[in-house]
Amino acid sequence: xxxxxxxxxxxxxxxxxxxxxxxxxxxxxxxxxxxxxxxxxxxxxxxxxxxxxxxxxxxxxxxxxxxxxxxxxxxxxxxxxxxxxxxxxxxxxxxxxxxxxxxxxxxxxxxxxxxxxxxxxxxxxxxxxxxxxxxxxxxxxxxxxxxxxxxxxxxxxxxxxxxxxxxxxxxxxxxxxxxxxxxxxxxxxxxxxxxxxxxxxxxxxxxxxxxxxxxxxx
Numbered sequence: 172x173x174x175x176x177x178x179x180x181x182x183x184x185x186x187x188x189x190x191x192x193x194x195x196x197x198x199x200x201x202x203x204x205x206x207x208x209x210x211x212x213x214x215x216x217x218x219x220x221x222x223x224x225x226x227x228x229x230x231x232x233x234x235x236x237x238x239x240x241x242x243x244x245x246x247x248x249x250x251x252x253x254x255x256x257x258x259x260x261x262x263x264x265x266x267x268x269x270x271x272x273x274x275x276x277x278x279x280x281x282x283x284x285x286x287x288x289x290x291x292x293x294x295x296x297x298x299x300x301x302x303x304x305x306x307x308x309x310x311x312x313x314x315x316x317x318x319x320x321x322x323x324x325x326x327x328x329x330x331x332x333x334x335x336x337x338x339x340x341x342x343x344x345x346x347x348x349x350x351x352x353x354x355x356x357x358x359x360x361x362x363x364x365x366x367x368x369x370x371x372x373x374x375x376x377x378x379x380x381x382x383x384x385x386x387x388x389x
Contacts, residue, residue: 181204182306184200184201184303184304185303186302186337188302190275197271197299198267199267202243203241203242205241207239207240208237209239210236210237215234215345217230232344232361234340236340237339237341238336239337239339240335242333242334242335245260245331245332259329260325260329261330268317268335268337269317271314274295275296279296308363309356309360310341310356310360311341311342312339312340314338314339316337321333
């Protein structure tokens, strides 16, 4: 047997947080890809006043928000006797997502100790650079809302099935700065859109010319 199942290899979406202190805790590969992803774009227009020539000017890339729902289910791992699922259910995957919203406990403790000693003014901790990985699309994002619904539990009340609704704000090179890692990813995503738009335009022109030719009997 060749081992080929005949099914195409499907890429998995993921949320990745760059945390140098604990990198493994910040990689969340979707167990099941969402059935739908909703994207909302709002143009970033410059104030135009009453000048007609200024009506179409853009200050920068549009503001983009993304919403999606991620399903987690430990049933398969439990059937195979997976030790992590047996001990924690889907808790570790949920914790990885939640920790993208928490400051690191070590940083909190150190800052509190230094503040008590009068050695520094406390500065809010920096969140990890968070990326949405969706096929060829890799964009820096900020999690604006994370809603978790747990609807099945084991004997120790660990969730074995959950749905996570994610609301994300896409960060652009205007916000992150073009020389930065996140800014370069944002620009690379825009360049990819420009390439695809050109492909669509070329195809559309060909179809339009063909339709005109047929309608005029040429």
